[in-house]
Amino acid sequence: PAFKDDPDLYVFPKLKYVGIELWQVKSGTLFNNILIADDPEYA
Incomplete structure (x- = not known):
């Protein structure tokens, strides 16, 4: 198929x-600082 550019491909x-x-x-590694945000400046 022909390529079609989609600038919003990452938007869900x-x-x-x-x-x-x-x-x-x-073993024993802990993760307690996972951030999910939609603002790149805040992240």
């Missing part, structure tokens, strides 16, 4: 769920 207006997969090399 009805996104309700997010899955996060973490691979740990060393």
Whole structure:
């Protein structure tokens, strides 16, 4: 098919769920600072 540029390809207006997969090399690693935002300046 012919290429069609979509400048809003990354926009998901009805996104309700997010899955996060973490691979740990060393056991005992804790993550307590995960940020999900829609403002690049805030992030």
